Amino acid sequence: MDNVIKLSHGDGGKHTEELIKNIFYKYFNNDLLVKGQDATIFQAANNKLAFTTDSFVVKPVFFSGGNIGKLAVCGTINDLIVSGASPLYLSAGFIIEEGFSLENLNKIVKSMSETCLESGVSIITGDTKVVEKGKVDGIFINTSGIGIVLERYKQKPIKEGDKIIVTGNIGDHGTTIAIERYDIKVKDKIKSDCASLYPFTEIIKDNYDSIKIMRDPTRGGLATVLHEFSNLCELGIHLMEEDIPIDRGVIAVNELLGFDPLYMACEGRMVIVVEASEAENILKKIQEFNGGKNAKIIGEFIKESRNTIFIENYFGGKRILPPLEGNMLPRIC
Amino acid sequence: MDNVIKLSHGDGGKHTEELIKNIFYKYFNNDLLVKGQDATIFQAANNKLAFTTDSFVVKPVFFSGGNIGKLAVCGTINDLIVSGASPLYLSAGFIIEEGFSLENLNKIVKSMSETCLESGVSIITGDTKVVEKGKVDGIFINTSGIGIVLERYKQKPIKEGDKIIVTGNIGDHGTTIAIERYDIKVKDKIKSDCASLYPFTEIIKDNYDSIKIMRDPTRGGLATVLHEFSNLCELGIHLMEEDIPIDRGVIAVNELLGFDPLYMACEGRMVIVVEASEAENILKKIQEFNGGKNAKIIGEFIKESRNTIFIENYFGGKRILPPLEGNMLPRIC
Numbered sequence: 001m002d003n004v005i006k007l008s009h010g011d012g013g014k015h016t017e018e019l020i021k022n023i024f025y026k027y028f029n030n031d032l033l034v035k036g037q038d039a040t041i042f043q044a045a046n047n048k049l050a051f052t053t054d055s056f057v058v059k060p061v062f063f064s065g066g067n068i069g070k071l072a073v074c075g076t077i078n079d080l081i082v083s084g085a086s087p088l089y090l091s092a093g094f095i096i097e098e099g100f101s102l103e104n105l106n107k108i109v110k111s112m113s114e115t116c117l118e119s120g121v122s123i124i125t126g127d128t129k130v131v132e133k134g135k136v137d138g139i140f141i142n143t144s145g146i147g148i149v150l151e152r153y154k155q156k157p158i159k160e161g162d163k164i165i166v167t168g169n170i171g172d173h174g175t176t177i178a179i180e181r182y183d184i185k186v187k188d189k190i191k192s193d194c195a196s197l198y199p200f201t202e203i204i205k206d207n208y209d210s211i212k213i214m215r216d217p218t219r220g221g222l223a224t225v226l227h228e229f230s231n232l233c234e235l236g237i238h239l240m241e242e243d244i245p246i247d248r249g250v251i252a253v254n255e256l257l258g259f260d261p262l263y264m265a266c267e268g269r270m271v272i273v274v275e276a277s278e279a280e281n282i283l284k285k286i287q288e289f290n291g292g293k294n295a296k297i298i299g300e301f302i303k304e305s306r307n308t309i310f311i312e313n314y315f316g317g318k319r320i321l322p323p324l325e326g327n328m329l330p331r332i333c
Numbered sequence: 334m335d336n337v338i339k340l341s342h343g344d345g346g347k348h349t350e351e352l353i354k355n356i357f358y359k360y361f362n363n364d365l366l367v368k369g370q371d372a373t374i375f376q377a378a379n380n381k382l383a384f385t386t387d388s389f390v391v392k393p394v395f396f397s398g399g400n401i402g403k404l405a406v407c408g409t410i411n412d413l414i415v416s417g418a419s420p421l422y423l424s425a426g427f428i429i430e431e432g433f434s435l436e437n438l439n440k441i442v443k444s445m446s447e448t449c450l451e452s453g454v455s456i457i458t459g460d461t462k463v464v465e466k467g468k469v470d471g472i473f474i475n476t477s478g479i480g481i482v483l484e485r486y487k488q489k490p491i492k493e494g495d496k497i498i499v500t501g502n503i504g505d506h507g508t509t510i511a512i513e514r515y516d517i518k519v520k521d522k523i524k525s526d527c528a529s530l531y532p533f534t535e536i537i538k539d540n541y542d543s544i545k546i547m548r549d550p551t552r553g554g555l556a557t558v559l560h561e562f563s564n565l566c567e568l569g570i571h572l573m574e575e576d577i578p579i580d581r582g583v584i585a586v587n588e589l590l591g592f593d594p595l596y597m598a599c600e601g602r603m604v605i606v607v608e609a610s611e612a613e614n615i616l617k618k619i620q621e622f623n624g625g626k627n628a629k630i631i632g633e634f635i636k637e638s639r640n641t642i643f644i645e646n647y648f649g650g651k652r653i654l655p656p657l658e659g660n661m662l663p664r665i666c
Contacts, residue, residue: 012552013657038548039385039416041482044377052372053424053477054460057469083372091386093475095428125477127387131664135470136390142426144386144458144477149374215371219345324346331464 005100010130023106024126027113028092032124040124042089044148050085052076053144059331061104061138064176065192068141069108071267071333073115074196075218076145081197082214082270084155084204085147087119092126093142098133108139119198121145150201152208158233162212162301163279167200167270167286168193168245168294170222174264175250177332178257188249195268195291203285210278215271218333220324221263223309225271227323230307239299239311239321262311263324265332276300338433343463356439357459360446361425365457373457375422377481383418385409386477392664394437394471397509398525401474402441404600404666406448407529408551409478414530415547415603417488417537418480420452425459426475431466441472452531454478483534485541491566495545495634496612500533500603500619501526501578501627503555507597508583510665511590521582528601528624536618543611548604551666553657554596556642558604560656563640572632572644572654595644596657598665609633 008015025034032040056072066074073090080087092112096105116123172193179186197216204211213232217225222244230237246261254261268291274282279297286292302310309321341348358367365373389405399407406423413420425445429438449456505526512519530549537544546565550558555577563570579594587594601624607615612630619625635643642654 007663008659010552010663011657011659011661012557015658016552037416038412039383039418039478039480041381041383041416041418044380044382048374049377049382049479050372050374051422051424051479052458053426053475055426055428055462055475057428057462057464079371083370083374085372085374089384091384091477093386093388093426093477095388095390095473125385127475129388129390129664129666131390131470136473137464137468140428140469140473142386142388142460142475142477144424144426144475145372146382146384146479147372219343219349224345324344325348326341326344328344330340330343331462333462 003102005096005098005102005130007098007130007132010128016128019128023109027109028123030122030124032122042124048149050080050083050147050149052079053142054079055140055142056333057140057331058333059137060180063180063192066194067108067111068139069112070115071194072141072143073112074194074267075333076143077119077121078197078216080145080147081201082216084153085149086201087121087145087147089124089146090121091144092123094128095136095140096130097136097138098130100139115196119196150205153204156212158212158229158235158273158301160235160301160303161276162273163276163297164299165272165274165279165283165286165295165297166222166245167292169247170244170266171246171250171261171264173267174221174329174332175253175261178329179253184253186249186253190247190249190253193266193268197270199289199291200270207278207282210275210282212273217266217269217271219265221265222271223262223321224324226309229273230309233301234306235301235303236305237299237309238302239309241311241313243296243298245294245296259328262321263328267333336435338429338431338435338463340431340463340465343461349461352461356442360442361456363455363457365455375457381482383413383416383480383482385412386475387412388473388475389666390473390664391666392470393513396513396525397522399527400441400444401472402445403448404527405474405476406445407527407600408666409476410452410454411530411549413478413480414534415549417486418482419534420454420478420480422457422479423454424477425456427461428469428473429463430469430471431463433472448529452529483538486537489545491545491562491568491606491634493568493634493636494609495606496609496630497632498605498607498612498616498619498628498630499555499578500625502580503577503599504579504583504594504597506600507554507662507665508586508594511662512586517586519582519586523580523582523586526599526601530603532622532624533603540611540615543608543615545606550599550602550604552598554598555604556595556654557657559642562606563642566634567639568634568636569638570632570642571635572642574644574646576629576631578627578629592661595654596661600666
């Protein structure tokens with residue numbers, strides 16, 4: 001069969017060259033990559049750079065709202081953006097199982113290319129390894145990324161009263177993966193939120209002074225990011241359950257599975273800590289953006305009970321969100 | 334068992350944090366990494382940078398002369414060096430099988446740290462994913478790297494008469510992997526040449542004007558690099574078999590297996606094209622270096638039969654080295 005990946009596609013010889021030309025160069029078509037060097041040389045427009053890496057092993061490879069390729073590009077772009085950098089260049093390292101469908105590889109690479117284009121980034125260096133059937137589960141992708149740090153952005157200490165904004169519904173990605181993994185029949189379409197946070201760069205640029213810290217709540221979800229914030233500043237956090245935007249279908253599926261959506265991964269959301277006085281202004285701007293209409297202020301930092309995250313429900317009852325301990329669902333990204 | 338990797342080590346919660354602190358921060362102990370940011374911000378000392386990526390899936394994970402971790406660090410450092418850059422920062426992305434021994438992970442990470450130290454580079458960003466038992470073969474590592482381009486280095490067009498230097502014995506790494514994979518009993522110790530090419534940076538700096546191009550002959554070996562050179566300049570290459578440095582044990586093992594050492598991977602060698610007038614001088618300098626004592630001038634570029642590589646044996650007979658077509662041995666790096 002000639003429509004699948006063979007071990008020789010990874011040997012560095014003629015077949016590797018064919019794969020690179022027919023699939024990778026076709027979609028990742030930029031001057032820097034097609035030079036085909038061992039390392040790609042580029043001119044940095046600024047001398048403060050951000051560097052990040054992520055490997056993606058998501059299962060299934062294709063899911064409602066995206067695939068491993070789109071996820072790999074968004075994940076690394078988003079890590080750069082929440083670090084206050086404008087994404088510039090990515091690398092792409094593929095580890096592919098012998099027998100993997102070339103048609104599916106083509107789809108994955110195409111969606112990587114489209115996602116890059118939307119965010120103004122280029123994949124300028126890459127690598128492909130092929131391993132024997134059964135020695136890797138389909139395809140794993142590593143993307144590393146370089147971004148230019150936004151000139152005036154600086155992470156700032158969190159203070160009592162600072163507000164927490166999330167840019168959209170929580171838990172969609174993790175729940176989508178759970179639905180496909182456990183083959184759950186759902187009436188309403190639940191889709192991964194997998195998306196580049198690139199459009200929000202505008203808002204960051206307009207609000208340098210009021211933004212304290214940003215994170216994308218991937219593995220471990222919203223609760224894990226809030227624990228990170230709380231540990232950083234040694235303050236407590238008070239959340240209002242009714243203000244946390246969660247899709248009703250997502251709540252239902254998580255109840256069925258015994259998961260808590262607050263710990264479920266998002267792949268296109270941002271959690272932003274802002275000064276209280278500017279919170280409403282910033283929220284309004286986020287809501288005007290594509291992908292930001294469900295943004296909400298979900299809580300604030302409090303002095304009492306440091307390192308503890310309280311969530312208050314509709315009836316005034318409070319519970320504590322503990323740090324993530326058990327493994328809810330492996331391979332969500 | 335608490336001495337193995339568990340799925341929860343990859344969930345982004347408490348156990349992931351423990352793994353990062355107990356193993357990764359212990360060895361990759363630099364100010365930039367331990368900030369624990371999604372992306373690490375650094376000041377580039379120069380604005381012309383090189384960027385490269387490589388995934389490593391070598392089997393076995395530990396081999397004579399190295400392991401997957403040392404290989405991952407050397408491989409990426411070497412790609413930067415042959416591109417004319419001084420390596421600066423690396424990323425490390427781990428994909429680990431559930432049940433993998435923590436003791437072995439510790440050994441791998443330790444050797445990565447030692448190799449970084451020798452070459453003056455730091456691992457400043459990382460990522461760990463854990464997949465279920467049987468879904469990945471032990472451990473795969475991606476390293477991406479950023480280097481500062483040496484100010485005056487430039488790849489130059491190859492001309493007729495230019496000489497080809499290799500910095501040491503050919504095929505040691507690939508042959509070592511073959512010996513371990515096929516469990517061949519050999520009397521003399523054959524060891525991988527896995528090493529950082531960092532010491533040779535000095536020679537590159539001293540010979541900017543005479544060095545035309547450099548490559549590290551990894552997958553596909555010396556022959557594949559020579560084909561790349563030949564395609565670039567559309568000249569032929571004439572090699573003298575007796576001048577190509579190959580260990581006698583390596584020749585014997587390859588004869589036994591029906592492999593050609595000229596196509597076997599090296600992981601600590603460099604192939605350099607230099608102006609004929611400077612070839613002897615540069616060779617002498619390389620031989621003075623640790624790791625360069627077996628360096629040789631192995632051939633030159635010729636006008637006849639462009640894109641063809643001739644190898645002349647002890648008796649004056651010539652054969653042609655074709656491009657690599659079949660897969661000799663998967664997962665050598």
